[in-house]
Amino acid sequence: MLDASEGYTTEDGRKIGGVVMEMKNITLRFGGVVAIKEISFDIREGEIRAIIGPNGAGKSSMLNVISGFYLPQEGEVWFRGERRPQMKPFEVARQGIARTFQNIALFEGMSVLDNVMTGRLNHMKSGLFAQALWKGRAEAEESANRKVVENVIDFLEIQHIRKTPVSRLPYGLKKRVELARALAAQPKLLLLDEPMAGMNVEEKEDMSRFILDVNDEFGTTIALIEHDMGVVMDLSDRVVVMDYGRKIGDGTPDEVRGNQEVIDAYLGVSHD
Amino acid sequence: MAQTQSGTGGLQSLPALLHRNATEFGSSPAYREKEYGIWQCWSWAETEAEIEALALGLINLGVNEGDFVAIIGRNRPYLYWSMVAVQMVGAVPVPLYQDAVAEEMAYVLGHCGARFVIVSDQEQVDKVIEVQDQLHQMEHVLYLDPRGLRKYDHHTLHQFSHVQEQGRAAREEWFTDLQARRDRLTYDSTCVMLYTSGTTGKPKGVVLSNRNVIESARNSAEFDHLTRNEDILSYLPMAWVGDFIFSIGQAYWCGFCVNCPESADTMMTDLREIGPTYFFAPPRVFEGQLTNVMIRMEDASPLKQRMFHHFMAHAKKVGGRILDGRQVGAWDRVKYALGNLLVYGPLKDTLGYGRIRVGYTAGEAIGPEIFEFYRSLGINLKQLYGQTEATVFITVQPDGEVRADTVGVPAPDVEIRIADNGEIFYRSPGTFVEYYKNPESTASTKDEEGWVATGDAGFFEEDSGHLRIIDRAKDVGKMADGAMFAPKYVENKLKFYPDILEAVVFGNNRDRCVAFINIDLSAVGNWAERNNIAYASYQELAGHPRVLASIQEHVEAVNASVAEDPMLSGCQVHRFVVLHKELDADDGEMTRTRKVRRRIVEEKFADIIDALYDGSEKISTVTEVTYEDGRKGSIKATLEIRDAKVVPVTPQQVAAE
Incomplete structure (x- = not known):
C-alpha cells in the first residue's frame, strides 16, 4: 500500500510527499537499560505522524532522538536526504525542526508575545547592541519577525493574552503558547510531545483543530506523541506503535487498530 | 456642518451618504480594525473603493435587485461594507446573529429566501452547509477568512477578496449597471431587514426603509450633537438594530469612524486603546467593569484605597450635579477637579472612557448605583428606550436630565401615547415598514395610522415629562x-x-x-x-x-x-x-x-x-x-x-x- 519512494494520498485527499526523516535501526541505551531497540520508520513530507504506546514504551526517548537531544548508540537518523551527524539542539533547530514539551517549558515571567518572539531567535542576525539600541537593521528585523509572530498569534487565537505574563495563564493556554513559539520558528518538521496531556475535552478539541489547521495551512510535517488513543486515531495519517522500546506496529490508524500485538499491548494478554 | 440643515439634501440611501463622505472628507478614517496587533485603517475614499469592488463582484456573481443577502459574523469592516455593497446593487442585507445554531439560521435563511450568504469564517460556512439541503434557493456563499476552507468544494463557495478582485476586473462591464442600480434607490427602498430574536414564537423579519434608518440616524445624531470626529467601538451583534444604527446609520450620516475589535476577547483592551467618544453598552458591561474596579481596589495599597474611597464619596455627592450643569459650590468644584486629577481621570482612562462624550445603556434595567457611579466620574452615561420596530429610538434622555429610573423624553419626531391599560404606543419616522411575509403580525402591531404597540407598560411622570417603563404589558x-x-x-x-x-x-x-x-x-x-x-x-x-x-x-x-x-x-x-x-x-x-x-x-x-x-x-x-x-x-x-x-x-x- 505504501510506495517506498513516492508519496501517497490520504483518505481526505491530501497529497503526502516523499520521506523527510528516516530512522534506521535506532537503538538507544541508558547504561544497561535499553530504551529503544532497533526501531526503523520514516516521516513523510506533509503528514501527521503519531508515535503511541503505553507508559514507558520509549515514546519520549524516540522524540528526543528525532529532535537530536539524544544520540542513539546504534542506527542512523536521516533528515532531508542526509545522514545527520551529532548535533547540538540549536543546530537541529536551525535545520528547521521545532518542538513542544510534555511539561511546559516557557519563560514564566515573560509575556506571551515575548515568549513567542523567542521562537524567532534563529532568524535574528543583528547583534546584541544593535538590538538594544533598536537601530538600523535590528529595527527592520524585529518588525519582520514580529509580523511572523503576529500571524501565529492570530492563527492560534491568543490575541487576548498577547501581553499577559505566561505564569498567569491556565494550563490549556500555556500549551497553546508553546505551540505558538514552535510555529513562530516556521519549522519544516514540528514535534509535539503529548500536546493534549492534562487537557479537558474542549481544550483537546481546540488543540486538535489547531494541529490539523497548522498541517493544512502551512503544510508543516508533524510528528506527535500522544496518550489519548481517540485523538491520535482521528488526527494522524500514520501511526507507529511502541512497547517496551520495540516497534510493534506501523501503519494507518485502521491498520494499527486491527493489529493483534497492539491490542495486546494496550489491553493486556490473557495468560491461559 | 452640512447635515445640520433640515432634510437630507438628496442623500436618500447609504450608498449616497457613502459617496458624500468619500468626496467631502475622503481622507478621514472610516473604519479601523485591529489585526496582527496593529490598528489597520481605511479612509472613506478607500472604503468607497472597497465597497464598489464588492458590489461589482456581487453583480458579477448574479445578485439581482430585490434579492436577500444574509450576512453572518462578528463585527468586521468587511461585513459592514457588505451591508452597504448589498444595498448598492439593489439587494437587501439581512444580518444574522453569529451565535445562532444551524436550525435557527435555516429558519431565517428560508424565510427571507436568501440566495447569497456572506460569512466570516469556517464555523459559519459549516453551519450554512449543514442547512443548505433544506434551502433550495441558496446559491452562493462568500467567506472572509479562508482558514480551514481549502479542501471545501468551491463551486458555490467564494473567498470575499476574490469576489472583490473579480469585481475590479469586471468594472468596465458592470459599472454602468451598478450606477443605474444605485440611482434607482429611493428613500422608501428597503435599507435592511433585521430579525427580532422573539421571546415567543418564530423570529420576525423587520423591514426598515432608508427613510427609517436615515431619519432616525439624523435625529439622534442632532440630538446628541454627534460630529464626524467621533470614534465608536463596534462590538455588539451586527444583527441587532442598535449596532446597525450606531455603526452604519449614524456613522454614515455623520461620517465618523467605526472601530472593530481584534476579537471578542480583546474587547476591553481595544476599548482602552481606542477611547471612544460615543459608546453604547448593555448594563452587564458596565456592571462587569465596576465589579472589576472594586475587586482590584481591594488589592491596592492602603493609601490608594483611602484616596479612592475619599474622592469617590465626593464624586457621589457632586459629580452627577456637575455633569448635569447644576449649581455646585466653588470649593466642591476645586475638590472635584483635584479628584479628577488623582482618581477619576486615571480610572476613566483605565476603563477606556477617557474621551467619552456620550454613552448609552439600554436593553434592560441598570442598577441605580452602577449608573450613578459612572455619572459621578463625569461620564455622560444616559439611557434610551427603543426597539427594532422603531429603528431604535422611542425615548432618550437629554443631557442634564438624566436619571436612573426613567428612560427620558420622546426622541425627536416621535409621538407617544399611553393606552388605558398602560401600554406604550409610538409613531415616528423610524416606524418600521412591515414584518416580512407576515401581514397578520404587522397588522396586530401597527395600526393604519402608524401607531405601534410596544408591548411594554409605562407612564409619563407628571413633573418631569419623562417616561417610566413598568413592565411587559402582558405581565x-x-x-x-x-x-x-x-x-x-x-x-x-x-x-x-x-x-x-x-x-x-x-x-x-x-x-x-x-x-x-x-x-x-x-x-x-x-x-x-x-x-x-x-x-x-x-x-x-x-x-x-x-x-x-x-x-x-x-x-x-x-x-x-x-x-x-x-x-x-x-x-x-x-x-x-x-x-x-x-x-x-x-x-x-x-x-x-x-x-x-x-x-x-x-x-x-x-x-x-x-x-x-x-x-x-x-x-x-x-x-x-x-x-x-x-x-x-x-x-x-x-x-x-x-x-x-x-x-x-x-x-x-x-x-x-
Missing part, C-alpha cells in the same frame, strides 16, 4: 383592590442587590404581594466566607438565618422605595421565601436567556405560594430537579417564611389614577 395585572400589579418593577429593584440573583413576585388578583427569592451563590458565598459562616450546600446557605435577615432588610428597603410610588405602592412584598434551589432553564423554570417563566414557576411551587398566603411560618416541600446529564432527582426542604415590613399606604390614591 401587568391588577390586585384584588384594583391597584396596578407590576411584578418586574419590584423584581428589578430586588435584583439590584448583588446577593439577590432572581426574584419572582406574585400578587395578580390577590390582596397582597409575596415573593420568591434566589440568592446569588457567588456573592452570598463570598460574604459567608468573610464572616466565617460555614455551609455545606446551596440549600443550607439559602436557609441560614443571617442570610434571611439580610435578605429581609433588602425586601424592606425595596418596600419603602416602592411605597414612594403612588401607582405601584400596592406591590410591596408582604411575605417572602428564599428558595432552596436556583431557578434553572434545565427545569423549565427559565428560558435559555434567563428570563423567568412565571406560569411554570407558579404551578411548580404552588404549595409554597399557598403557604405564603395562608400565614404559616414554615413549609416542607419536595421539588423535582433535572441534573445536567438529564437524570431527574428531587430535593426535600423545609423553608422558613418571613414577614417583611410594609409601608402603609391608602389605596384610594391609586384608584384615582
